[in-house]
Amino acid sequence: MALEHAILISLRERAGSGYELAQRFGRSMAYFWPATHQQIYRTLGRMAEQGWVSVTEVPQEGRPDKKTYAVTAAGRAELRRWSGEPAPRVTPRDDLIVKVRGAAYADIEAIVAQAQERRESSADQLERYREIERRDFPGAPGLTGQALHQWLVLRAGIRLEENEIEWCDELIDALRRDQGVKE
């Protein structure tokens, strides 16, 4: 389960509470592994049981006590073990593809509209990624170490959006053309 390991990575970069982790996830990991605060709290609990993280209760005034988590030696070993085992491939399930497959039984214009919406949201996301690239990775592709790793992840995101945009364009053109032919 990659969520546990994504948390281990995040906690190795900086120890912190579930709340802090959820914030950090929202800002970085969520682009490729989203997780709600519930999921993070629950998973941290399980990880503490397994001994992958240690918990320190920090009493606070005026607000609930906070639990700070840090990666243990066992957690570090587990992260290393996991990262060496074969990474399974998962089929990304996309409703829009199913709709295209069944377009004969649907309102084609409604599907075209969804493709346009998708295209726009991908273009927006791509622009956000490109801005992050400019701001945080000006040295790319000549980076090293952690910065390189982060940039490579960003590259995956950029590629995904670029691909999405191109496919949407193909889709819109082809469905439009076919509609035109029919009339």
Add this chain to the structure above:
Amino acid sequence: MALEHAILISLRERAGSGYELAQRFGRSMAYFWPATHQQIYRTLGRMAEQGWVSVTEVPQEGRPDKKTYAVTAAGRAELRRWSGEPAPRVTPRDDLIVKVRGAAYADIEAIVAQAQERRESSADQLERYREIERRDFPGAPGLTGQALHQWLVLRAGIRLEENEIEWCDELIDALRRDQGVKE
């Protein structure tokens, strides 16, 4: 939930039993929406309760009776309704990306090896897709109707694999280079 709707599409193309559907899924839908026979039987049961499909029990000799499912008018309406509503975007969760993100805490060579494995499996899949394209869609991109829709779905698969291959190549090169620099 797209599984229900993928089943409606498949059953509109041809009515059949859960078993038959599971076979057909394995041969086509599974490329973009995999489902086990359990999932299909369970979902068909739910769909029958909702009145989206009708069930006819066909007694057989020598083997268990078979239940043939067909899409009802309500099912056709539901398919049309669903295909018009906005398609949600889901983040494809990929373990390999998480591993790259945390490469600093891992054995980099092991991650490179996984990227190579991934690259090969994507190249294989791409070759299979290209063969289907040659065999079943020689008229592309000038197709119309259902053949066009099926080809557009295939295009999504082809694009996905091409993109995967390119990203893996970037990844392998960059991590290798960085390893070289370090030494």
Add this chain to the structure above:
DNA sequence: CTATACATGTAACTAGTTACATGATTTA
């Protein structure tokens, strides 16, 4: 005075995966 940040949780639900069960027929 309203919204946001801080901080953690319980509970119920949905979707998908994996293992196990049954049993005849046909093909290698």
Add this chain to the structure above:
DNA sequence: TAAATCATGTAACTAGTTACATGTATAG
């Protein structure tokens, strides 16, 4: 005689989503 095909299912589990709950402090 072993394996694959036909045919349907129960049960348990894992991962992720959504709704609800609590309560202070601070910023606009």
